[in-house]
Amino acid sequence: MIKIERRDETSNLIYFLTPVLAIFLTLVTGAIIFYLLGFKPLEALKFFFITPISDLYGLSELLVKATPLCLIAIGLSFCFKSNNWNIGAEGQLTFGGIVGGGVALLFYNHEGFYVLPLIILAGAIGGMVFAMIPAILKIYFNTNEILVSLMLVYVSKLLLDYLVVGPWSNPEGFNFPETRQFNDSARLPVLFEGLRIHAGIFIALVSVFLAWIVLFKTYLGFQIKVSGLSLKTAKYAGFKGKTMILLVFMVSGACAGLAGVGEITGPIGQLHRMISPEYGFTAIIVAFLGRLNPIGIVFASLIVALTYLGAETAQIFLQVPKYTGQVFQGMILFFLLASDFLLFFRIKFLGFKKYEY
Amino acid sequence: MNTKLKVSKVSKIYPGCIANNNVSLDFESGKIYALLGENGAGKSTLVKILSGVINPDEGQIFLNDKLLKLNSPKDAKNNNIGMVFQHFNLFETLSVFENLSIDSEKNNYQLRILVNNILKKYNFKIDLDVPILNLSAGQKQKVEIVRCLIRNPKVLIMDEPTSVLTEQETEDLFLSLKKFSREGILIIYITHKLKEVLSLCDEVAVMRKGKVVSISRTVDEELSSLANKMIGENLNKIKKITSNNLSGEQILRVSKLNFNSEDPYEVNLVDINFTLNKGECLGIAGISGNGQNELFQILSGETLSNNGSIKFRNKEISKLNPKERREYLMAFSPEDRISQAAVPSLKIYENVALNNFKTSNFFEKGLFNEKKIKDHSKKILSNFSVNTDNVNLKSQFLSGGNLQKLILGRELITSPELLICFNPTWGLDVGAINYIHQTLVKINEQGKSIILISTDNDELLQLSDRISVINKGKLSKIMSADEVNPEKLGLLMGGGLVD
Numbered sequence: 001m002i003k004i005e006r007r008d009e010t011s012n013l014i015y016f017l018t019p020v021l022a023i024f025l026t027l028v029t030g031a032i033i034f035y036l037l038g039f040k041p042l043e044a045l046k047f048f049f050i051t052p053i054s055d056l057y058g059l060s061e062l063l064v065k066a067t068p069l070c071l072i073a074i075g076l077s078f079c080f081k082s083n084n085w086n087i088g089a090e091g092q093l094t095f096g097g098i099v100g101g102g103v104a105l106l107f108y109n110h111e112g113f114y115v116l117p118l119i120i121l122a123g124a125i126g127g128m129v130f131a132m133i134p135a136i137l138k139i140y141f142n143t144n145e146i147l148v149s150l151m152l153v154y155v156s157k158l159l160l161d162y163l164v165v166g167p168w169s170n171p172e173g174f175n176f177p178e179t180r181q182f183n184d185s186a187r188l189p190v191l192f193e194g195l196r197i198h199a200g201i202f203i204a205l206v207s208v209f210l211a212w213i214v215l216f217k218t219y220l221g222f223q224i225k226v227s228g229l230s231l232k233t234a235k236y237a238g239f240k241g242k243t244m245i246l247l248v249f250m251v252s253g254a255c256a257g258l259a260g261v262g263e264i265t266g267p268i269g270q271l272h273r274m275i276s277p278e279y280g281f282t283a284i285i286v287a288f289l290g291r292l293n294p295i296g297i298v299f300a301s302l303i304v305a306l307t308y309l310g311a312e313t314a315q316i317f318l319q320v321p322k323y324t325g326q327v328f329q330g331m332i333l334f335f336l337l338a339s340d341f342l343l344f345f346r347i348k349f350l351g352f353k354k355y356e357y
Numbered sequence: 358m359n360t361k362l363k364v365s366k367v368s369k370i371y372p373g374c375i376a377n378n379n380v381s382l383d384f385e386s387g388k389i390y391a392l393l394g395e396n397g398a399g400k401s402t403l404v405k406i407l408s409g410v411i412n413p414d415e416g417q418i419f420l421n422d423k424l425l426k427l428n429s430p431k432d433a434k435n436n437n438i439g440m441v442f443q444h445f446n447l448f449e450t451l452s453v454f455e456n457l458s459i460d461s462e463k464n465n466y467q468l469r470i471l472v473n474n475i476l477k478k479y480n481f482k483i484d485l486d487v488p489i490l491n492l493s494a495g496q497k498q499k500v501e502i503v504r505c506l507i508r509n510p511k512v513l514i515m516d517e518p519t520s521v522l523t524e525q526e527t528e529d530l531f532l533s534l535k536k537f538s539r540e541g542i543l544i545i546y547i548t549h550k551l552k553e554v555l556s557l558c559d560e561v562a563v564m565r566k567g568k569v570v571s572i573s574r575t576v577d578e579e580l581s582s583l584a585n586k587m588i589g590e591n592l593n594k595i596k597k598i599t600s601n602n603l604s605g606e607q608i609l610r611v612s613k614l615n616f617n618s619e620d621p622y623e624v625n626l627v628d629i630n631f632t633l634n635k636g637e638c639l640g641i642a643g644i645s646g647n648g649q650n651e652l653f654q655i656l657s658g659e660t661l662s663n664n665g666s667i668k669f670r671n672k673e674i675s676k677l678n679p680k681e682r683r684e685y686l687m688a689f690s691p692e693d694r695i696s697q698a699a700v701p702s703l704k705i706y707e708n709v710a711l712n713n714f715k716t717s718n719f720f721e722k723g724l725f726n727e728k729k730i731k732d733h734s735k736k737i738l739s740n741f742s743v744n745t746d747n748v749n750l751k752s753q754f755l756s757g758g759n760l761q762k763l764i765l766g767r768e769l770i771t772s773p774e775l776l777i778c779f780n781p782t783w784g785l786d787v788g789a790i791n792y793i794h795q796t797l798v799k800i801n802e803q804g805k806s807i808i809l810i811s812t813d814n815d816e817l818l819q820l821s822d823r824i825s826v827i828n829k830g831k832l833s834k835i836m837s838a839d840e841v842n843p844e845k846l847g848l849l850m851g852g853g854l855v856d
Binding site: 216217218219220221222225226229230232233235236237238239240 | 679
């Protein structure tokens with residue numbers, strides 16, 4: 001007999017254990033899928049999750065991928081915590097990349113310490129401004145921010161497409177859809193010779209710290225929390241609801257913009273069509289897997305980054321498509337949402353009745 | 358046929374609390390039984406056991422000497438036990454008839470004939486094809502009752518049915534219940550309202566802390582004796598002495614206030630004008646849904662009026678938000694204390710921090726000053742007799758009375774000049790009501806003013822200096838409390854006129 005009971009109170013332990021459970025279930029299901037595909041399940045999982053990070057280069061790659069995911073998810077947590085559903089981080093990332101890249105191209109012939117900060121600032125502002133569009137439309141016209149922010153993703157992607165093919169394309173680039181390689185003074189410094197890990201990780205870590213302070217220790221964070229739990233109460237308390245919508249979108253957009261500019265000035269070094277393997281969408285999973293908590297997001301971004309790497313090694317060693325990575329990301333979110341059931345209910349195993357006597 | 362329901366030695370134990378302690382009761386059809394008790398006395402647990410929602414740890418239920426196994430609400434239905442809960446279980450967007458047909462085995466044609474017969478027989482005026490959301494609370498309740506009647510119930514249990522009803526609707530309900538009783542349906546009426554017990558029921562069982570403490574005939578009881586049994590202490594009756602020391606100094610002036618809502622389910626306010634003096638309590642009576650909600654929100658600043666002016670201590674405040682109005686020493690206690698005045702999943706001290714004044718320094722230099730907020734919260738808990746001193750407790754674990762004390766405490770601890778409260782004692786037990794009424798009287802005595810929007814006429818007559826009635830978004834003329842009586846109020850509330 002199994003009995004399902006409503007919990008009186010959700011404990012903090014279970015709140016952070018359910019993501020672990022979700023990851024475990026993802027691994028089990030992944031093993032089953034690999035088995036059905038004709039691979040040895042444990043070996044396949046090893047290729048997927050262990051091989052990629054078994055050397056220094058792999059670890060550096062993990063951090064390279066985790067950096068943008070973490071940054072974007074931090075920004076998204078501001079939105080999601082206050083019940084604003086910004087689904088368009090990918091667009092804000094792209095637009096931040098466009099603005100930052102534009103500045104980089106503008107200063108193509110300049111060398112100086114001021115170039116890189118200027119580019120990064122421009123990227124953050126670009127993402128921020130792009131995120132203000134759904135916020136302002138929501139405030140003044142009551143539009144649905146999910147739809148608007150999502151549709152703007154395609155606007156920015158097509159804009160990038162146009163720029164790299166047309167006006168910004170490399171004059172010596174044989175019509176490849178890409179810009180010039182940025183000047184060295186427009187690149188984030190690499191931390192270790194021979195590895196791709198770059199200074200962008202510090203931007204991510206600083207924003208984790210700032211986000212933690214703001215969300216848990218300030219009046220603004222308190223207002224965000226209350227608005228997320230009950231808009232009615234926020235209104236009654238007299239919080240400025242409209243200002244807050246704008247603010248959380250700006251934070252979120254700025255973070256996504258930073259991630260975008262971090263990619264183009266970091267590992268990529270130029271603008272082309274594919275500046276992000278959908279980091280903006282994947283970061284939604286990261287944000288929820290990390291429970292919208294800055295510290296949780298750090299761990300979640302590492303785990304999800306691993307699925308990107310694992311997909312690449314699996315592609316090489318197992319000859320499966322790299323989209324396997326997305327399958328794993330999807331499964332993590334699926335199991336996370338399913339195991340949230342345990343937050344509110346507990347399952348009791350009562351044993352079999354007939355053995356009782 | 359006679360119906361006998363016997364509850365025999367029923368106990369239900371929850372961790373840390375004995376909800377039902379060896380409860381035995383006998384019911385017989387032809388009478389209306391009251392089950393009286395404060396919030397938390399164990400009435401709801403017993404009702405849930407009778408309706409199959411929970412299983413008792415010990416004890417049995419017999420219907421006509423037959424042992425009942427009630428493992429689910431379905432079992433209760435199949436044994437002809439009908440139940441009308443305090444909160445309606447209706448689909449708002451479906452029509453009345455669709456709601457009735459959901460759990461009926463009859464085909465639609467038969468069901469419609471049956472329902473129409475029931476409606477005709479009891480003179481219920483409900484259009485079967487309008488969506489539930491267009492109905493008043495009283496009509497919704499009738500739909501719930503009809504849903505029970507379809508199944509020819511032998512037992513009908515009503516759980517605090519009048520908490521959402523107006524006086525007229527309550528009278529209608531009582532007439533219907535008496536009719537059902539004459540037709541042989543056994544009626545168990547759960548309430549904490551003493552007057553209703555006396556006017557409706559034949560026998561009354563009083564519960565306190567999970568035990569049945571008294572079973573008696575209502576003709577042998579009176580208000581004070583029942584109240585004493587229910588709370589186990591002598592109530593000191595509050596009677597507000599209409600203050601003679603009113604200075605006549607005006608504190609609030611509302612003039613030519615209009616509000617046109619975009620939401621079709623909200624009430625428009627038409628030309629609201631009134632003034633309020635220092636130390637005065639202005640009562641605003643009315644049947645719920647006549648604009649009280651909108652008036653409260655406009656006075657608190659949650660919504661802004663289209664035009665008109667609100668002057669508080671000679672400052673125009675009609676464009677300010679609630680936080681800014683609080684800075685001018687206004688305080689607000691909304692009707693929905695559970696999900697508006699506080700957030701259930703937040704801790705007590707966090708709920709206290711919702712009122713963040715410039716002077717309170719809860720957030721020094723923008724940072725959360727936890728110690729300061731906690732000290733402030735502790736002061737509220739002890740000054741306003743909240744039944745805990747643990748500021749880390751989530752407010753969802755406070756009973757209704759304690760939550761309301763916390764909210765009033767949070768609003769009042771900064772000694773505001775004006776308190777605007779909306780149904781402050783809604784759904785509370787006698788002890789808590791008493792405490793809150795005393796608090797309201799006290800702040801009047803300290804020269805502070807109150808606007809009391811309430812659907813409880815006794816409360817209004819007890820506490821107000823002057824009373825006005827709101828009907829369809831319009832305020833009646835303001836009368837001195839001495840010249841008002843329940844009849845006059847009832848007439849105005851129904852849209853009538855008095856000279």
